[in-house]
């Protein structure tokens with residue numbers, strides 16, 4: 084039984100190889116297998132491959148464990164470390180390796196190595212083959228580093244023998260399967276019409292708009308998307324800082340009012356059809372994760388390389404970098420200095436629904452609380468143990484929220500896990516020494532302040 088019903092089925096069951104089994108590679112692989120393609124996922128990490136081949140997801144992502152189990156069991160999804168045979172037995176290869184930040188620049192070494200390895204495999208494959216970059220890469224990479232490495236290793240040219248595509252992915256961690264299966268649009272950058280038509284066949288089951296464009300425009304579209312999301316968040320956080328110094332003001336209420344503008348939240352036939360941009364205008368302790376911070380940095384470096392001034396984007400990054408400190412300054416203004424206080428932090432992941440700690444604002448919060456002299460105990464529903472190697476030795480770890488707050492003066496919400504509103508707050512009140520909650524993600528907003536607690540929120544002038 085497919086998890087998602089599509090308007091049109093796939094016309095042709097394709098053999099697809101995917102290099103890299105992270106969030107993008109494995110989620111894409113499992114979803115495409117679920118839709119009827121035959122997918123082989125390749126990774127150089129043997130442990131990952133063994134887990135996937137055994138029907139298990141190697142990281143936490145809602146729904147992925149079941150999807151991998153089902154698609155491996157049906158034979159639609161397999162995993163291997165053998166890149167050469169995976170590529171040779173497929174018609175199309177998607178590149179989904181990492182493009183990490185290296186001192187404010189994009190590191191394309193995984194992309195280059197994967198492209199060369201694919202080229203090597205294509206040397207002895209007589210049939211036409213399409214290679215599509217799904218990783219986020221700066222404009223010019225697909226037609227530059229990727230093309231050069233491929234052609235050099237394969238001894239063949241892009242055109243009649245190899246098709247080249249850039250197919251950016253817009254999924255979010257925590258909702259990755261839903262996002263992949265119900266995309267707003269599919270962007271297909273292509274070297275030529277043949278390559279584009281093969282890519283269209285991969286996505287035949289999807290009825291969303293599919294926009295075919297040049298390789299560079301596809302690369303730009305991905306950066307434009309993440310840069311705009313980061314801009315919206317920094318805008319809302321800058322406005323939140325202003326509201327925080329204005330008695331009677333509340334940035335959340337302001338954002339709700341702003342959002343009712345139909346230019347931001349489309350109305351069709353008198354009905355608001357989409358949540359609009361509101362979901363990216365929520366004040367927070369900053370944007371984190373493996374992509375927005377690194378992609379903003381990569382675009383800034385790209386702009387510097389082109390001698391183009393990008394003061395707006397620079398400010399977006401600066402606002403974000405300063406936000407954790409600003410949120411803690413606000414907390415100290417309201418509650419008093421953290422030095423010597425016992426603080427329990429609930430949530431460590433960069434957002435709810437994931438155990439990903441990369442560039443997590445909650446981790447930065449814990450580090451800065453320690454620097455300010457607080458005695459910190461942390462708890463996250465899925466990421467507590469993963470945080471151990473990242474945090475300094477003075478931080479303590481708890482097995483549940485109540486334990487994290489036991490004997491504490493202040494509770495701080497670091498990640499907006501929905502679980503917090505289900506907590507037994509009266510029990511927590513008895514367990515804590517103090518009665519202050521500082522909600523750095525405004526996740527308790529829909530709750531009345533738990534009885535006998537003083538609840539402080541960001542974006543709020545009091």
Ligand SMILES: NC(=O)C1=CN([C@@H]2O[C@H](COP(=O)(O)OP(=O)(O)OC[C@H]3O[C@@H](n4cnc5c(N)ncnc54)[C@H](O)[C@@H]3O)[C@@H](O)[C@H]2O)C=CC1
Nearest residue numbers: 103104105106107126127180181182193197218219252256
């Ligand atoms: N994480 C996300 O939510 C999204 C990520 N992206 C982009 O997609 C790309 C991948 O991101 P993630 O999936 O998060 O990466 P990741 O870092 O979680 O996974 C990358 C995987 O590629 C493997 N790998 C690297 N080089 C390899 C090679 N030569 N052969 C075989 N395997 C190799 C690594 O071992 C690793 O398992 C990045 O460019 C990222 O910016 C785009 C949209 C969403």
Ligand SMILES: O=C(O)[C@H]1O[C@H](OP(=O)(O)OP(=O)(O)OC[C@H]2O[C@@H](n3ccc(=O)[nH]c3=O)[C@H](O)[C@@H]2O)[C@H](O)[C@@H](O)[C@@H]1O
Nearest residue numbers: 253254255256362363364365367369370371372374433434
């Ligand atoms: O390129 C990527 O990897 C992905 O980056 C983001 O997805 P993701 O990083 O998974 O998470 P988001 O839900 O976008 O959140 C990013 C950060 O912004 C924060 N955020 C989000 C919304 C908001 O209003 N305020 C806010 O602070 C979140 O808490 C989180 O720390 C984009 O939303 C995806 O479209 C994109 O594919």
